[in-house]
Amino acid sequence: PKIAVFASGTGSNYNAIMHAIECKELHAEVALLVSDQPTAKVLEKAEKYETETFVFQPKDYPNKASFESAILQALQHAQVEWLVLAGYMRLVGKTLLEHYEGKIINIHPSLLPAFPGLDAIGQAFQAGVKVSGVTIHFVDEGMDTGSIIAQHPVLIEEGMSRDDLQTAIQKVEHSLYPKTIQQLIN
Numbered sequence: 089p090k091i092a093v094f095a096s097g098t099g100s101n102y103n104a105i106m107h108a109i110e111c112k113e114l115h116a117e118v119a120l121l122v123s124d125q126p127t128a129k130v131l132e133k134a135e136k137y138e139t140e141t142f143v144f145q146p147k148d149y150p151n152k153a154s155f156e157s158a159i160l161q162a163l164q165h166a167q168v169e170w171l172v173l174a175g176y177m178r179l180v181g182k183t184l185l186e187h188y189e190g191k192i193i194n195i196h197p198s199l200l201p202a203f204p205g206l207d208a209i210g211q212a213f214q215a216g217v218k219v220s221g222v223t224i225h226f227v228d229e230g231m232d233t234g235s236i237i238a239q240h241p242v243l244i245e246e247g248m249s250r251d252d253l254q255t256a257i258q259k260v261e262h263s264l265y266p267k268t269i270q271q272l273i274n
């Protein structure tokens with residue numbers, strides 16, 4: 089199946105997905121990388137893997153419906169079946185939700201419903217919880233509210249810094265996301 093990855097930032101999860109495809113652990117094709125940030129690091133990674141990209145700036149469109157229509161056209165042209173959000177820093181709107189109902193997933197660096205929204209790792213660290221983790225969930229109109237597909241805990245041990253926690257969470261993300269995508273789409 090053809091998937092599109094949506095990313096606004098570094099793209100380490102995009103990288104992990106591409107790696108899993110190369111290693112034949114994930115049987116899918118990333119037919120499109122969608123980004124709302126023309127300077128995002130993920131675009132350099134997409135170039136290396138020769139993934140087709142759709143890059144846009146929301147400010148060039150009158151509203152969300154109009155940039156999502158442009159995205160939709162690119163997705164349909166590439167015959168994409170699944171939308172995989174990996175650090176896409178926007179809420180998905182009606183246009184994409186209606187066309188890809190039940191086919192949009194996201195990864196979030198906490199055990200939802202704890203710590204939704206921005207900087208979930210910092211939030212968990214500040215709160216002093218002893219367990220956080222990673223959640224993969226279906227996307228709905230809310231912020232990190234869709235139904236949960238998979239979760240994996242990460243222990244926050246004595247003396248761990250915020251950066252240590254981030255490293256531990258990312259390590260889990262990079263194995264859990266490809267694995268879960270594989271289970272879901274095939």
Ligand code: GRF
Nearest residue numbers: 098099100101175195196197
């Ligand atoms: C990840 O921590 C993911 O959980 C969150 O955004 C981050 C993206 O990181 N939604 P990267 O761009 O894949 O490195």
